[in-house]
Structure formats: C-alpha cells, structure tokens
Amino acid sequence: MKNASIGSYILRRLLQTVPVILGVVIVNFLLLQLAPGDLATVIAGEAGGATPEYIAELRARFGQDQPLYVQLLNYMGNLLTFDLGYSFRQSAPVLDLLLDRLGPTLLLMGATLVVSLSLGIVLGLLAALWVKTWKDHLISVTAVLLYATPLFWVGLMLVLIFAVKLDWFPTSGMEDVVAFHEGWDRVWDIAHHMVLPTVTLSVFYLALYARLMRASMLEQRGLDYVTTAKAKGLTDAQITRRHVFRNALLPVVTMAGVQTGSLLGGSVVVEAVFAWPGLGQLAYQSLFARDYNLLLGIFFLSAILVVVVNLLVDILYVILDPRIRLG
Amino acid sequence: MKSFNARFYGNPRVYLGLIWLAAVVIVAVFAGVFAPRDPFAIVGQPFLPPGSEGFLLGTDSLGRNVMAGLIHGARTTLMIAVLSTVAAVAFGTVLGALAGYYGGIVDDILMRLTEFFQTIPWFLFAIVLVAILSPSAMNLVIAIAVVSWPPIARVVRAEVMAVKAREFVQAAVVAGQRDMGILFGQILPNTLSPLIVTGSLMVATAILIESALSFLGLGAPGQMSWGFMIGAGRSFLRDAWWLVTVPGVVILLTVLAINLIGEGLNDALNPRLADL
Numbered sequence: 001m002k003n004a005s006i007g008s009y010i011l012r013r014l015l016q017t018v019p020v021i022l023g024v025v026i027v028n029f030l031l032l033q034l035a036p037g038d039l040a041t042v043i044a045g046e047a048g049g050a051t052p053e054y055i056a057e058l059r060a061r062f063g064q065d066q067p068l069y070v071q072l073l074n075y076m077g078n079l080l081t082f083d084l085g086y087s088f089r090q091s092a093p094v095l096d097l098l099l100d101r102l103g104p105t106l107l108l109m110g111a112t113l114v115v116s117l118s119l120g121i122v123l124g125l126l127a128a129l130w131v132k133t134w135k136d137h138l139i140s141v142t143a144v145l146l147y148a149t150p151l152f153w154v155g156l157m158l159v160l161i162f163a164v165k166l167d168w169f170p171t172s173g174m175e176d177v178v179a180f181h182e183g184w185d186r187v188w189d190i191a192h193h194m195v196l197p198t199v200t201l202s203v204f205y206l207a208l209y210a211r212l213m214r215a216s217m218l219e220q221r222g223l224d225y226v227t228t229a230k231a232k233g234l235t236d237a238q239i240t241r242r243h244v245f246r247n248a249l250l251p252v253v254t255m256a257g258v259q260t261g262s263l264l265g266g267s268v269v270v271e272a273v274f275a276w277p278g279l280g281q282l283a284y285q286s287l288f289a290r291d292y293n294l295l296l297g298i299f300f301l302s303a304i305l306v307v308v309v310n311l312l313v314d315i316l317y318v319i320l321d322p323r324i325r326l327g
Numbered sequence: 328m329k330s331f332n333a334r335f336y337g338n339p340r341v342y343l344g345l346i347w348l349a350a351v352v353i354v355a356v357f358a359g360v361f362a363p364r365d366p367f368a369i370v371g372q373p374f375l376p377p378g379s380e381g382f383l384l385g386t387d388s389l390g391r392n393v394m395a396g397l398i399h400g401a402r403t404t405l406m407i408a409v410l411s412t413v414a415a416v417a418f419g420t421v422l423g424a425l426a427g428y429y430g431g432i433v434d435d436i437l438m439r440l441t442e443f444f445q446t447i448p449w450f451l452f453a454i455v456l457v458a459i460l461s462p463s464a465m466n467l468v469i470a471i472a473v474v475s476w477p478p479i480a481r482v483v484r485a486e487v488m489a490v491k492a493r494e495f496v497q498a499a500v501v502a503g504q505r506d507m508g509i510l511f512g513q514i515l516p517n518t519l520s521p522l523i524v525t526g527s528l529m530v531a532t533a534i535l536i537e538s539a540l541s542f543l544g545l546g547a548p549g550q551m552s553w554g555f556m557i558g559a560g561r562s563f564l565r566d567a568w569w570l571v572t573v574p575g576v577v578i579l580l581t582v583l584a585i586n587l588i589g590e591g592l593n594d595a596l597n598p599r600l601a602d603l
Contacts (some may be wrong), residue, residue: 022445035459148583150535150554152542153575155560160572258445265450271541273561283451284543285460299455302448310446315576 006318013314017307022076024303028296029075033068035292045097049133055073069149084297094297102301104174105278107190108270109263112200116205117256123206124213124252127246139210146207151266155273162196169196172275195272201266205259209252216248250321257313261306336596341591344584351581355401363397364553370395385569393569397577399551404578407464407547408533413469415533416526418472419479420515426480427487438484441477449474453536456543462474464547471536475529477518482525486518492508520596524589533586538578553578 024318072197078085084094127139174193175181181189219224221244229239263277270281279298286294334340354361364370368391370594375386376567377393384393426437456470491514499509540546555572560570 019439020443020446024447027447031455031459036461087505133459144586145579145583148531148586150538150542150557150575150580150582152539152554153557153571153578156557156564156571158574160568230597240603261446261448262450264448265453268451269543270453272543283454287454287544290458292459295455295458302451306446306448 006174006315010315017106017311019106020307021304024300025076025079027070028079028300029072032075032292048325053133061322071169074301079300082166084300085293086288087294089286089291090294094294098279098297098301101279101282102275103278104276105267105271105280107266107310108194108197108201108276108278109260111194112201112205112263114200116202117209117252119202120209121249121252123210125217125248125257127210127214127216128221128248129212129240136214140214143207143210146203147211149203151200151204152269152273154203155196155270158200159164159273160198163297169193174277197270197276200273201263201270204266205256209255212250213248216251217244222249227302240291250271255314257310257317258269260309261302264302264305286319331595335591338591338594340587345585347580348588351401351577351584352405354398355405358398358402362392362398364392364395366395366399367391368395368547374563374567377573378565387556387570388563388567392571393556396551396556397553397574400553400574401557401577401581403464403547403550403552404534404537404541404554404581405550406466407471407537408530411468411475411533411537412529414472415470415475415529416479416522419476420483420522422476423480423483424510424515425484427484427507428491428514430488434484437480441480444474445477450536450539453540454543454545457540462540462545462548464550466538467486467537467545467547470540471533474536475533479522479529481523482521483515486521487514490514490517496558505545510535513602524596527591527592528586531589533580534578534582546594570581586594 044164084093084098086092087094087097090097123139123143127136130136130139159171162168170176170193175186175189175226176193221240225243229243234242267278268280269278270276270282271278272284275281283295283298286292286298332382332416369389370392371381371386373386373388375454377383384397387393387396411577422437422441426434426441442583453470454475456473457466460466460469463477485508489535504512538557539547539553541552542558546552546555546558556574559570560567564571
C-alpha cells in the first residue's frame, strides 16, 4: 500500500469528522438555550440576588442580548478555540476541570478495553471451538446473564462482596491520597483501586465481544477458504489459528471501536459508584450542582474523544486489513 | 418446516422469559391491588431484614416496604421503557422508511443524521437531556427514545430497500398508488418481523437506561422505580445488603426475560439464522 494513499485517506476521514463535531456544537448550543436560567441569572443568583438592570448589563456583557444566530456563531468560535466557558460552581474554567479529569477516565477506559477485548476474544474463541458442548453453553449462558445486568448494580455487588465482606479491594477512589505513595508504590496503589471499577465496566463488553467472536468464528469456519485450506492438507488447528481466528477478529475490532461512546457513558455510572475521579464523576457532580456549562463541556469533550477513537480504529483497520480499498 | 408457534413456544428459554415477564406485567398493572399503600409510606421499623414478619423483603432506611417499592417500581419502569420504545420505533420507522424508499439525497441526509446519533456518547446525551429538560417521566421517555431510535431506522431502511425491488411493489406503482400508500400499505407490513425483534430487545435496553438514570438521581420524581431504590440503598450497602441486591436481581431477571423472548422471536421468525 502506498503511503500517499494512506495520507489522503486520513485527510478524507478527518474531513468527515467535521460535520459530527459541528453537530455536537449545535446540539450543545440548543441544549444550553433550553436550560433553565441563563448565565446572567446564575451569576446574579450566586451573588445573592441582583437588580434587573444588573442582570441586563450581565446579559449584554455575555452577548446574550444578541440575535440567536450571532450567539451560535460566538459559541462555535469559543468551542473551536477550546474556550468551553467558566464553571461558577467550581470557580474554574471548564476546560481546566475537564483536563484534570481526563486522565483517570482514559486510564479506566483503556484498562477496560484491554480486559474486555482480550477475555471476550478468548472466551468467544473457546465457545466456538467447543460449540454445542456444555462448556459452550456455560459461556453463552454467562454472557447472556452479564448482558442483562445493570452496570451500576454489578459495581455495587462487587463492592459488597470484595470490598465490604472480604476486604480485598478498596471501596472507592483512585488512590490512597493520605498515604502519599510515590513511584512504584503509587502505581501499585492505583492498580489496586482500579480492579473493581475495571471489572465492573468490562463485564458487559466482555459478554458482547464473546458472543460476537463466537458467531464470527462459526461464520468464518463455514466459508470456502476453509475447505480450500483443508484440501491443501492443513490441520484443523492450523486452519483455526492461521486463517479463521484472524478473519474472525475483524468484526470484534470494529465493534470495539463502535462501542467507545457507550463505554464513556458506562464510565459515568461506574465512576459515580466508585467515586473514580474522572469525567464521569465530574458529570455526576455537575448534575447535582445544576452546572449545565460544565455538563455540556463534558459532553462536548466526550464526543470529540469518540470521534478521535473512531478515526484511529478506522486507520488501524486499513493498515491491518489490506483488502479494504481506499478508493 | 415447523410453524412459528411451534418454534417460538417450543423453546424452553422463551417459556421461562414469558412466565417472568407476565408476572411482572400483571404486578405492574395491578400494583394498587398487590400493594395498596403508597410505596413511599413509612410502614415499619427501618432496616428490617428480608423475612421479617409482614415484610417479605424487609424495609429500607426509612422503614418503607421494599416489596411495595418493587411492585410500584415495576409500573414506573415498565411504563417508561414501553413508551420510550414505542416512540423510538415510530420515529425510527418513519425515518428509515423515508431513507430506504426515496434513496439518493434524502437517504444520505437521514443516514448521516442516524450515524451522528450513533457516534455521540449516547448515555451521556441522555443524561444531559434529562438534566436540562428537568427529570420527569415524560422527559425520561423523550431522552430514552432520542438515544434509542437509530438501530430501528437502520433495520427499517435495509428492509424497505430490499422489499422495494419486489414485484408486488412495482405492481402497486403501475396501478397508480401514491408513494405514502405504497410505503405504508405495501412495504412496511413486510418489514414487520425484524422490527418486532429489534423493538422487543429495545424494551430491555430501555429498562437498563431508565434504571441507570434513576440510579443517578435523574428518575421521575415522586415515582418509585427500581433504579431509584438501588440509588437510595447504596449508602447502606454495609448494613442493609438487601436494599441494593433485591431490586438489582429484579432488573436483571426482567431484562433477561425480555432478551430471551426477543431472541426466541428472532429464531422463530428467521429460522435459517437460528443455528448461529
């Protein structure tokens, strides 16, 4: 594959993300219009009441007396320069708050992706190899059960069993802040805190990938190239390892990319359960503070994150699978 | 080939699912009969464990009857899940049908819109919607429907495109039927089976979304729901395990039941795919 064609492909995919991001900006703006109370009344309220003249002056200062389309253009300009506004509840620019919380969320999502993908692929592979035996049924039944379980409840049950009863893991947080661990001690401490949230967020996706992998393996195994490989004299193990497994992986990888958005949503719930100091917990806190500016900022950043991950997956996909034409 | 009934009802998993779901629906419809008192009413000592006299599933931190909460919660949760699914199916069907039938630019625009809603972090979007519209049963239905319709639109579009090319549709065109008459009278009735499968599975997802939103404190105020019960009980996890465990098991079983029925429908309606 020529590098030039990959370059133009990436460029074209980048251009395709523009409408999505614009769409999110417009949705955000409309939601902000719907939100009860505008910025001026919020500030006035924080100040403990204000005269109508003062509120009018504030509105003028924020450009809220302008026509709607001018406000939209201003808003777009702000977002595109990453000015996400100011959170009056937290007394900090929204962007600073978000960047503070992005790391823990990415850590949780990354760990979840690794755990759910690797275990899901292995379980799906085993189920396909053991198809129609009791082991296959056991894996399938477990997957169906996990599929139906509310995420937040999994988290609470894990806390009940492994933190409250057995005391193996901490109930919440990302690290023991009063212990002032440094270096590897700190890494170990964070890893210890991460086990339960990661397992909680992983179970649903694990079930999803396992089911998909099983179906994908069974489908690939019935295709013509397998017959050809058999005729060529390859053993079943060789065919599975070299041909079927690799082809069966592709839909699972695609699905993993598609699920980024849903993973972020799941992390809101998991972070709320485990007080994990990421974007999700920030969203949870902003709900109670009615801090809509912050909430919409989180939504905007999350949408961008999803777009970026999808872009990376697509590029990875083209590199992995030479059959995908770039035309 | 066996009939639909034999394939559907002959499946033991479907049977189990139908029994549990029927029980939940009956309890939800006749909630007032099974638990005449307000589920928010304080009726006993707080933190009575399950099996206490008069309280099969115990009481919560304020002395409210957990059983009564589950019974009334079934009503709230099912109602919101069913209404939001109906709304999502209606909206998704219209969009998918128009996209599939007209093709071209209409299809392009509608499918870009569908992709947009599938790309954005949908659960976060639901949270933002409920938070800004203010939590109420109506707004929960709207938020869940808004994030749920895209798969319906895709399924309907694909089916409409397949059916559109068939001869009876061309016959209707030649006979001079109008577009809408052909679409709704000839094509859509033929897309029903995948729509039923997707729609029934969607009720299960809607229950999970409603529970998660209620758990986060975004549920319909003044109405008992399963997610709300778990959210209210989580502070007492250490001392009163049943407040979180019991409603969670009920959600799990209900979602599982609907999934089993949905998959049974899928196997029965598409027998060729049943082996996969």
